[in-house]
Amino acid sequence: MSQIATPATGVEKSRKALDRAVIRFAGDSGDGMQLTGEQFTTESAWAGNDLATLPNFPAEIRAPAGTLFGVSSFQLQFGSQRVYTPGDRLDCLVAMNPAALKVHLRDLKTGGLLIVNTHAFDKRNLDKAGYAANPLDDPTLAERYRLHKVDMTGLTHEAIKDLPLNTKEKDRTKNFFALGLVSWIYTRPLEPTLAWIEKRFAKNKDIAEANTRVLKAGHAFGETAEIFAEHYAVEPAEMAPGLYRAMTGNRALAWGILAAAQRSKLPVVYGAYPITPASDILHELALHKRFRVRTIQAEDEIAAVTAAIGAAFGGAIGVTASSGPGIALKGEGIGLAVTAELPLVVLNIQRAGPSTGMPTKTEQADLMQALYGRNSEAPVIVLAPATPGDCFYIAYEAVRIAAKYMVPVIVLSDGFLANGSEPWLIPDASTLPPIDIQFRTEREGFFPYLRDPATLARPWVKPGTPGLEHRIGGIEKQDVTGNISYDPENHDHMVRTRAEKVRRAAQEIPPTSINGPATGDLLVVGWGGTYGSITAAVERAQADGKSVASIHLRHLNPLPPDLGHILREYRKVLVPEINSGQLVRVLRAEYLVDAVGFNRVRGLPLASDEIHEAITQLLGSKS
Amino acid sequence: MSPSEAGAKEAPKYTKKDFESDQDVRWCPGCGDYAILSAVQKTMPDLGIPKEDIVFISGIGCSSRFPYYMNTYGFHTIHGRAPAIATGLRVARPDLKIFVVTGDGDGLSIGGNHMLHVLRRNVNLTILLFNNRIYGLTKGQYSPTSELGKVTKSTPVGSADRPVNPLAFALGCGATFVARTVDRNIPHMDEMLKRAAKHRGTGFIEILQNCNVYNDLAWNVIYDRESKVQHELRLEHGKPLLFGPPDDRRALIMEGVTPKVVRAKDVQGSVLWIHDETNVNAAKLLADLFAPDFPVPIGVLSAVDAPVYEDLILDQEQKAISERGPGDIAKLLTSGDTWKIS
Numbered sequence: 001m002s003q004i005a006t007p008a009t010g011v012e013k014s015r016k017a018l019d020r021a022v023i024r025f026a027g028d029s030g031d032g033m034q035l036t037g038e039q040f041t042t043e044s045a046w047a048g049n050d051l052a053t054l055p056n057f058p059a060e061i062r063a064p065a066g067t068l069f070g071v072s073s074f075q076l077q078f079g080s081q082r083v084y085t086p087g088d089r090l091d092c093l094v095a096m097n098p099a100a101l102k103v104h105l106r107d108l109k110t111g112g113l114l115i116v117n118t119h120a121f122d123k124r125n126l127d128k129a130g131y132a133a134n135p136l137d138d139p140t141l142a143e144r145y146r147l148h149k150v151d152m153t154g155l156t157h158e159a160i161k162d163l164p165l166n167t168k169e170k171d172r173t174k175n176f177f178a179l180g181l182v183s184w185i186y187t188r189p190l191e192p193t194l195a196w197i198e199k200r201f202a203k204n205k206d207i208a209e210a211n212t213r214v215l216k217a218g219h220a221f222g223e224t225a226e227i228f229a230e231h232y233a234v235e236p237a238e239m240a241p242g243l244y245r246a247m248t249g250n251r252a253l254a255w256g257i258l259a260a261a262q263r264s265k266l267p268v269v270y271g272a273y274p275i276t277p278a279s280d281i282l283h284e285l286a287l288h289k290r291f292r293v294r295t296i297q298a299e300d301e302i303a304a305v306t307a308a309i310g311a312a313f314g315g316a317i318g319v320t321a322s323s324g325p326g327i328a329l330k331g332e333g334i335g336l337a338v339t340a341e342l343p344l345v346v347l348n349i350q351r352a353g354p355s356t357g358m359p360t361k362t363e364q365a366d367l368m369q370a371l372y373g374r375n376s377e378a379p380v381i382v383l384a385p386a387t388p389g390d391c392f393y394i395a396y397e398a399v400r401i402a403a404k405y406m407v408p409v410i411v412l413s414d415g416f417l418a419n420g421s422e423p424w425l426i427p428d429a430s431t432l433p434p435i436d437i438q439f440r441t442e443r444e445g446f447f448p449y450l451r452d453p454a455t456l457a458r459p460w461v462k463p464g465t466p467g468l469e470h471r472i473g474g475i476e477k478q479d480v481t482g483n484i485s486y487d488p489e490n491h492d493h494m495v496r497t498r499a500e501k502v503r504r505a506a507q508e509i510p511p512t513s514i515n516g517p518a519t520g521d522l523l524v525v526g527w528g529g530t531y532g533s534i535t536a537a538v539e540r541a542q543a544d545g546k547s548v549a550s551i552h553l554r555h556l557n558p559l560p561p562d563l564g565h566i567l568r569e570y571r572k573v574l575v576p577e578i579n580s581g582q583l584v585r586v587l588r589a590e591y592l593v594d595a596v597g598f599n600r601v602r603g604l605p606l607a608s609d610e611i612h613e614a615i616t617q618l619l620g621s622k623s
Numbered sequence: 624m625s626p627s628e629a630g631a632k633e634a635p636k637y638t639k640k641d642f643e644s645d646q647d648v649r650w651c652p653g654c655g656d657y658a659i660l661s662a663v664q665k666t667m668p669d670l671g672i673p674k675e676d677i678v679f680i681s682g683i684g685c686s687s688r689f690p691y692y693m694n695t696y697g698f699h700t701i702h703g704r705a706p707a708i709a710t711g712l713r714v715a716r717p718d719l720k721i722f723v724v725t726g727d728g729d730g731l732s733i734g735g736n737h738m739l740h741v742l743r744r745n746v747n748l749t750i751l752l753f754n755n756r757i758y759g760l761t762k763g764q765y766s767p768t769s770e771l772g773k774v775t776k777s778t779p780v781g782s783a784d785r786p787v788n789p790l791a792f793a794l795g796c797g798a799t800f801v802a803r804t805v806d807r808n809i810p811h812m813d814e815m816l817k818r819a820a821k822h823r824g825t826g827f828i829e830i831l832q833n834c835n836v837y838n839d840l841a842w843n844v845i846y847d848r849e850s851k852v853q854h855e856l857r858l859e860h861g862k863p864l865l866f867g868p869p870d871d872r873r874a875l876i877m878e879g880v881t882p883k884v885v886r887a888k889d890v891q892g893s894v895l896w897i898h899d900e901t902n903v904n905a906a907k908l909l910a911d912l913f914a915p916d917f918p919v920p921i922g923v924l925s926a927v928d929a930p931v932y933e934d935l936i937l938d939q940e941q942k943a944i945s946e947r948g949p950g951d952i953a954k955l956l957t958s959g960d961t962w963k964i965s
Contacts, residue, residue, distance in 0.1 A: 042960065045960075045962060046962060048962075048964060192960070236964075239964050240964070241964050241965050242963070242964060243957060243961050243962070243963050244961060244962050244963070244964060245956075245957075245959065245960060245961045245962075246960065255952070255955065255956070258950060258952055258955065259952040261950070262950060262951070262952050263952075267715060269711050269714050269715045271711060288950055288955070289939055289940045289943040289944075290940075290943045290944050290947055290948065290949055290950035291949070291950030291952075292940060292944075292949075292950070294714050294715070294936055294937075294940065296710065296711065296714060298707065298740075299707075299736055299737065299739070299740040300736060302704060302707065302737075303704070303707035303710070303736075303737055303740065306700065306701070306704040306707040306708045306711065307707050307708065307710050307711030307714070308711055309700075309708055309711065310680070310698075310707070310708035310709060310710065310711030310712035310713075310715070311711040311712060311714065311715035311716075313698055313708070313712055314711075314712045314715035314716035314719070315715070315716070316715035316716070318711065318715075332701050333701065333704070336700060336701050340698070426956045426957055426961065427956070428953075429952045429953040429956060430953070462716075463675070463676070463678050463696035463712075463716065463719055464675055464676050464696075464716070464718060464719060465675060466673070466675045467675070468675070469674060469675055469694055469695050469696050470696065470697075471644070471646075471690050471691050471693075471696070471697035471698070471699065472697075472698055472699070473690070473691075473697075473698060473699025473700065474683075474699060474700060474701055475699065483646070484646075484691070
C-alpha cells in the first residue's frame, strides 16, 4: 500500500485503488471482534473481492476483560486478485483497548493504518496490559504508523444518547462504530450489515436502532472527520463466474455429509462429543434433520465413534468427529472398524497439542496419528481438504470411498480451515459423483468376507436381510468365511489384504495438478490448510523468475499414484508443514527423495513470506 | 405406530435349534454361560420376531463370545463399548431387536460410563449382564462386583475395592426395567428374558452366573438347596414380599424408611410390603438387600414407562420432514446470503 499523503483539509477526499489489503480487528473478548470481522467479510464478499479470513480467539469463554490473554481478533485479506491467505503483515489494525494494541502491534506494517479506541486507554486497562505509560502519548507511535486516535466509545454514546438503553448496552454497540469507520475507509457497502442488524435484532427494535445508528455514525465519521485524508477502493476480483457464498470449513464438512446422505439415500448417524474446534459440525448437522442425519451427543469420544460403527453395521453412514485428543480416544474403535471392514468417516479438526495444547489454535501435527495411531497395523484412508470450501468435497468423497472400500476414512481438517471463511463457488449438486451403495441380499454363495475383486471390499449386509445372518467382530477372522481364526498364514494374509484394500483406493485419485512447470528446480509439496500460504509464496517466487512449482496433496493415504514420478522431475523438494516434519518423513520413506521440511509450530497458519524466503534460500544454496 | 416398533413382519414358527449357530462353543466345561445360552436360544422363538431382525452385540470377556453362538446377526466388539455400539445401531435401525450381552467387568468397569448413559437414555434394547464377580477371560482377577477383601492373583492379600451393586447402579441411572435372575434357574431365566425383551426401553437383567474355574459357587447362597430356601425372595407384582421355608415364612416389611425381616405370622396383613414394579423408590430399597441379613430378591424389581431415546430422535426427524419436506442439498447450497459473479 502506498504512503498516505499529507492531509489537506477542506478538499474532497481522494479514493485510492488498492490490489489488496490486510485488516485485523482486535479487542477484548467481549468487544464483538468476531462479529465485526464476519460482517466486514460479508461486505467485502458483496464488493466482489476474493478474500480469506483468520479468526483468533481465546479458549476461555469470558476471559477477564482488558487482559492480554483475553484479546480476540479477526483478520482478513481481501483483494481484486486471487487471495490465498488471510495475509502475513497488516495494512490496518483496529485496536479497541491497550491489550489488543500490545498483542497485535508487532504485526502492523511500518506506515500502516492504526486506529485505536482512546476511550479504553485508561489507567486500569493500561495496567492490565502492562503499559507503564500510555503508548498513545509516545510520539514514536505516530511516527512509525498512521495513528488515528478516535474516542469510539464516546462517539457511540453520543449517537444513541436518546435511546432507552443502559450504559452497558450502549457500550456494546461500539464495534459497529469501528465497522462503520473501516467500511468507509475501504469503501465497503453497508447494506449487508444493515440487513443483518434488522434480521438479527428483529425482536429488539432499540438494539437494532442503536447498532444501525452507530454503524452509520462510524461511516460518517470517516467521511467528515478531518483526520482521514483518503480512503481506498479494492476493485472486484476476477473470479470464475457463478453463484458464490461465504463458506467456513466446518460448515462445508457438515454440508458435504448432507450431500452424501442425500445422494446415497441412507440415513447418517453422527456421533460426537463436544470439543473445540469440531463442535460446530455437530451444531450444523443438528439443524438439518430433514436429511435424515441423526446426531448423537455421546457420553464420550469412544461412544461417539462406536455409535457410528454400530450405525454402519446397521447399514447407515456412520460419521464421527473430534480434534486430536478425542481422536486418540477413538483409536481402538477405528481399529475395530478396520478389522470388521465397515465404512466409517472420522473428521479430525486438528488443533495445537500435545494433550490439551492450545484448543483454539491451528496445527497439522496429527498426520502420523492418522496414518499409524492405532495398535498393530490398522491402515485407513486419509484425506485432507486444502481450503474451507474444499471441505465440502472432501467430506463427500470420504463417505463415498469409505462405503466403496468398506474401510474407515480419516479427514484431516484443522482449526484454521474450520473457522476460516472464503468466497465459495457453489457447486451444481447434480455433478457430484454418485454414491451407489449395493447392499448384499443374495443368499447364494454368501460369505461375510467374500471380496469384490476390484476393491477387495467385503459385502455390506444390512441386519434384517433374511438368510444372511452372520457374526463379525474384533477377533481375527478367516478370509472369506469370517470365522474366528488364529491360523498364522491367514493372519499374515489378512494383514496384507487390509493394507492392499487401502492401496487400491488410489484408483480413485485424479491426476495431481501441478501449479507451475512440470519439471524444474524446486517442487513445494503441501497438504491441508497450508494451501493458501504455499500457493501465494510459490506464485511470488514464480514472478521472481524462479523455476518453482507446487502440488497440494488431498490424498495422504494412499498417496497419488503419479506422485513418485512428479517428485523426480525437480532438483529439490520442499515440504512446508505446521508440525516438525511429518509428510516430509513419509515422502522420504516412500520415495527415497531428499525432500526437506519447512516447519513452524506456533499454532498459527504459515506466513507466505516465510515460505517464500525458504524457497529463495533453498534455491540460492549450491548443491 | 411408533417409528421404533419392531416386528412388522410375521415370524416363522421357530424352534430352539433355529437359533443355534454352527460355531463350536468355547466356554470352559461347567460354565454358567452354557445354561444362559440355552435359555436365550429357547426363548427366542417365543418373541415372535424373524431371526434376521435380531442382533446380538457384545463387548469383550467370556460372556461377550455369546453372539458367535447365536444364529442371528451379531457383532463382537471392543471392551465395554457394546452399549454405545448398540445405541448407534438402534438409532440407525429402530426396526431391529437388539440384545447386548456383557459381564460385570465389561459392563460395569471398563464400560461403566456407557452402561450409565444407555440406561438413562432408555434406548430400546435388552441388556444381559452376566455377573460372576470375577475376571474370567484374563484368568482370575477380581472384578468390580467382587466382595471387599477378595483374594485373587492381582490382590494376593485381598482387594481394597468396595463392590458395585449392578441393580442399584441400574436404578440409579434411571433404568426403566431392572430384573435379576440366576443361571441355575432355567424357568425363571426364561420368564425374565421374555419380560425384558418385551419391555419398551432398556431392559436390564443381572444374571447371577457361576465361573466354576475362577470363582466357583460365588452365588452359593442361592445355589445351595438349603440356603436357597432360606434366602430366595421371589418378586411378584402385587404379591407380598414373603420368603423362607413353609414352616418358617418371613416377611420383608418397612419399619420407618428401613426394610426389616420379621416372622410372617407375627405381622398383620396391612403391614405387609406388597411388591409394586412401578414403584422405583421401593425397587431401589430392594436392590440393596442381600444375604445373610436380608433375602436375595429375584425377579423384576422395576418396570416403568418412559420416553424411548430413538423414538424422540426419529419423531424430530419425521416432524422436520413432514413440515418442510426432505432435505435438498441443491436448495441448501444456495440458501442464505449468496452473490453472483458474471
